Amino acid sequence: MAAHFGRRLRKGAATTAVAAAAVAALSASQAPGVTVDGQGGQTTAEATPAPEEGAEGVGATGNSPYYTDLPPLNSPNPSPSASTGPSASGRAEAGIPATVLDAYKKAEAALREKKPGCNLPWQLLAAIGKVESGQARGGRVDADGTTLSPIIGPQLDGNGFALIKDTDDGAYDGNSSYDNAVGPMQFIPSTWEWAGRDGNGDGREDPNNIYDAALAAGHYLCRFGWDLSDQGDLNRAILSYNNSTDYLNTVLSWLEYYRKGTHEIPDGTGALPRDRSDGTARPGSASSTPGTSKPKPGPRPEKPPAGDRPDTEPPASPGASDRPTTPPPSTPPATPPTPTDTVDHLEDAGTARLTATAGDAFTGRISTRAETDAGKAVAKVRIRFTVVGDTDTTFTGGESVATVVTDGSGVAVAPALLAGEKTGDVTVRATVVGRMVPGLDYRATVTERVADTLVRTGDEVLTCVPGGEFAHRVEVKATHDGAVADGVAATATLIRSADDPTANDGGPYFRDADGKAVRTLGGLKTDADGLLKLPQLYADGTTGTFLLRVTTAGGATLTVELTVAAAETASPSPSPSTSPSASPGA
Known part of the structure; x- marks a missing residue:
């Protein structure tokens, strides 16, 4: 990271000096339980879940390059005005494009409902989105949140980057030889395949859609029961996204910045980042168009501080160049095997x-x-x-x-x-x-879900006249071991007789979507309360007593009696008898 600090300082940005100090403080305050080896690799305590790290153990992004720009010095809240605040470019850098900001907040709300113990702040998604893609290239997205052009990182061919051979046949990144990180949150295809989410409800999981990508990133960061309000879990989650201490510190600096507040800016007006961890120029230049040019090798690792150097390479003292040195051994010492x-x-x-x-x-x-x-x-x-x-x-x-x-x-x-x-x-x-x-x-x-008991929920007598419809619909309740049996598959059949369960060819019937008579209904399921209400029953011209049998997975069976009879006609009332006239004198 010092190399990146140097580039910023040479530009005369006093802001960066302050931000660099903040990053150093964040690094020094890294929570217990998360240690980092000499290559930036995370180690954890025994028997604890480790971050899922994509196809080759290199995080959600395949440890792709990321932007190293640091936050401005001034707090982003309240929103600076044109007359009193910093320049337009400064306001753009401090703000978050409207659609992108909305996607982050919607993802936070979804995770608050699905995984409340994770305590995911939208500001963390904003910090990662800033570092990964400059907030979807300054908010260059359409009304649905899809980037106006795909955001594709350099191919991970081992030339300065991780080596990840193609895992998606080019479906996401257009590259059938190697994988590239894709979208505003820079997922490699193998990770997106299981982490992808539909964040805008369009029925698709598109890594180039900021709503989908933000929700996927939220779920990715909330794995393993991590509580992101705990600094140790927060660090683990960020390192699982891109396994680098410089990356961790850069994300933490933006997280702290956005926590102080931010402001919304119009889509497409966000500032494009300048510095990237692989040393390439800002996006849009010919030398840095993602996926179109051969990536440059990453910067050489910096020498560790003197106290961390191997014993075979002691720090040089003044005048050491004039003294004879011990020649290195002809064969380097073998690296001890890892577990x-x-x-x-x-x-x-x-x-x-x-x-x-x-x-x-x-x-x-x-x-x-x-x-x-x-x-x-x-x-x-x-x-x-x-x-x-x-x-x-x-x-x-x-x-x-x-x-x-x-x-x-x-x-x-x-x-x-x-x-x-x-x-x-x-x-x-x-x-x-x-x-x-x-x-x-x-x-x-x-x-499959099963039931062992079926009972009717009503006791109405089920009768009908020929050619009519039954006044009551049949409703049953399923239980298993006395508990509600929800989601249990059921079949309703109008059978020939108690001893012949085949479907009858006459008598009462259901209707299908085309209005045709059917006497067997499959694909039925009990609801969350174990209830199943059958469709309306109709009668043809046949009279008599008929049987409806309902069966469920698990063997529960209920037989219901149906009666079709002609309507009773009232018999004529006898005419009143005419009483004989009383005889005179009676």
Whole structure:
């Protein structure tokens, strides 16, 4: 980051000097529990969920380049006026385009409802959006929030960046050889595939739509039960997005700035960032058009402070250049293997049978042990659990991917699974992050919802005249073990007789969408209260007693009697008898 500070200072920006000091303070105050290794990599305590880091263990963005511009010195609130405030360009840099700001606030509201314990502030989304894309290139979006042109980062081909070969066949980034980060929040395709959300309700999950991207970023930052009001969890979440301490400090500086207040500016008027972590120019120039030019190698790592340098390279003292030096060894010392390097295979660590009814949480959890070729457990290894296949079963929290660090016994326990509505077998695959060893597949089974009892909710006699319609509709309630059985599949059939459950060819009937008579209705489901109200019943010209049978998954059955009879005609009243006239004198 010092290199970036230097560029800003050479421009004579006193503002930056103050901001740099703020960033240094933020760095020094990094919360306990989050440490960073010499390459900016995050380490966490044993047996705690680790950030999900995309295709190659490099965060939501693939550790793509980001903008390093720091906030202005002046507070953004209240909104500066043209007469008394800073220049128009300064106002644009301090403000947030209207549609982009709306997307951040809507995402915060959605997460407050879905994951209230996360305490996601919209200002964090704004800080990441500023660093990743300059607030969608200064708010150059249409009325629906989609960028006027796709925002595509440099291809991640290992040339100064991470090496991530194509994972989406170019569907998101137009590149079938390597992946590129995409959209205003810069998701790599493999991460967007599971993290993508529909934030504007148009039925699509588009990484180039600021509403979709902001909501996806919010869910990404709220994984693993993180509470972003806690500084340690906040740092972990930001580092999981882009694994760099410079990135962390830059985002924190913008977060603090936006927390002091900001103001709305018209879409398309936001200032474009100037400095990027890979040293390229601001977007729009020929040398920096994303995805069209060969990316420049990133800046060389700065030398660590003297106290952090290896013992084999002591800091130089005055006049040291005139003294004889000890020649370096002909062969550099071998780098000791990391725990991940020693993993040979994965073993099941006693996972019980995984079965759950649709919509319920699985009681068992998947346990995986990392082992060496000699069968010795390996601690501090990241295990990625992925729900694969066409299923709506997820981990609790709605994610299909979770990463957990093995504990001292080499075991990683996946988060609890939540069964979706799609029934059948589900595969959960465990793999080692950063090591090519065969994955370990677990099978979980989702069974359909069932009921064991059906009863009518009313006791009306169900009668009808030929060619008419029944006055009352049949309503039933389903229960299972005495509890409400919601979402249970049911079938209603007008049967031939109590001993013959096949559909009758005469008598009462339902009507389909075209008004035609049908005597079997499938695809019915009980509601949240276990209730099922059948459609209107009609009678043809046949009279008699008929049976309606309702069955549910799980074996619950109810038979209801229907009567079709002609209307009773009233018999004529007898005419009053004429009493004989009284005879005279009677």
